[in-house]
Amino acid sequence: MGRKTKKIQISPKLVYVLVTIVCIALIVLSYIFADKLEPVKYAISNCFAPMQRGIDTFGSKITDKLHMFSDIDDLIEENEKLKAELENVKSENQMLTQEKYELNWFRDLYELDMQYLDYRKVAARVISRDPNSYINEFVIDKGSEDGIAVDMNVMSGNGLVGIITEVGKNWSKVRSIIDDKSSVSGMFLTTSDKCIVKGNLELLDDGYINVEMINANAEIYDNYEVVTSYISDKYLPGILIGYISNITADTDKFSKHAYLTPAVDFNHIDAVLVITTLRESLEGLEE
């Protein structure tokens, strides 16, 4: 008897309209008061980061186990190859170490700063990615507790991966250079010509991103190395971005554009290095 009176009939249409209004209000509010809503977002992300870290370890363990059986033959073969290569590298290394002493001596002579060789780095693991496959942003398991701040550069191997855009207590978000929104000021290592490296989702399918605004007179050829430039205000100078190809002149004839193959394999990033030196602090040192 009591049941019928208790049950309130809400029209689904009304609910939907209400939800839509709330959503639009939220969009407007969060656009206007972006700073004030940050703590809420951070609190939620702080809750999720440990969970994602845990489940990511679990997931990667499973995939590792799955791969283990299929890869064993390949690994034996690879091991033998690597052993042979190691011998070569060892002897090469010997030579290089000797040369390095010499180089350091010359550097001391010329009083060159070797700052970009010994940036402080923090290793971090990728724990989650954007739920929509279109955006190349991911979250790593180190945050402000480990001394990470916004605008720090992220590397993997010897190439640039991206830049930190948000930092929480135990997580931080990285926007990779292949993302549509990313644009990095770069230069050619051999000629010092400046250019802009821009992410492009459509080109990425073939493994390329865009390089724009190259001086029309720049003498550049395929496979030239592009590194981060000295004029960038966020990226540290001299980090390898990738290699260019398909150089074509723009229609206005004042500049050229090209494709760039990133030095990092973005499909298989598990661990990254965050450089804890900021560009601004570096400029402070120089002064």
Place this chain on the structure above:
Amino acid sequence: MWQIPIVFIEVIIAYLLQTAVFTDIQMAGVVPDMLIIIICAIAYMKGRVPGTATGFFCGLLVDCTYGSVIGLFAFMYATIGYFCGYANKIFDRDDYTMPYVLIGLSELIYNLMYFVFFMVLNGKLNLGWYMVKYIFPKIIYTVFVSLLFYRLLNMQNNFFESRKNRFKKIKKEIDKEIVNENS
């Protein structure tokens, strides 16, 4: 009403699977949309209001962790939940075709909405390319994954519904007895 905490836990598990586990086992560069599967399943089994509510909550979760403004994903997911809720009128717990059609369609519409809100407004208009490269693989992968997960959700739903029905039956019998005694 007391299924809300369970749905809450399910959504969180789905979200974690989508962001942390399935990113390790991507196929053709896409990740299946676990949240869409949950929203469609709830809307199909429970109706428009629960569908909208689940969608709204899922969207807020994505907004707070990955969105730039809060509310856009919430609106997109709530819309999906609301329209999937219409299918509740033909809900049959043994029907294993309708939910998959629904999930596929929702994924398509969700991605089209995403395209309009995020790509077109950024000046990217090459819909055909996105269709072939992202949207179709995503639909296929999502439907494929939902073959397993919808069954789990349906099992959970059946379990609680049968319990509810049992309570209803007992209550009816008690009512009958009371009526008999009075007469």
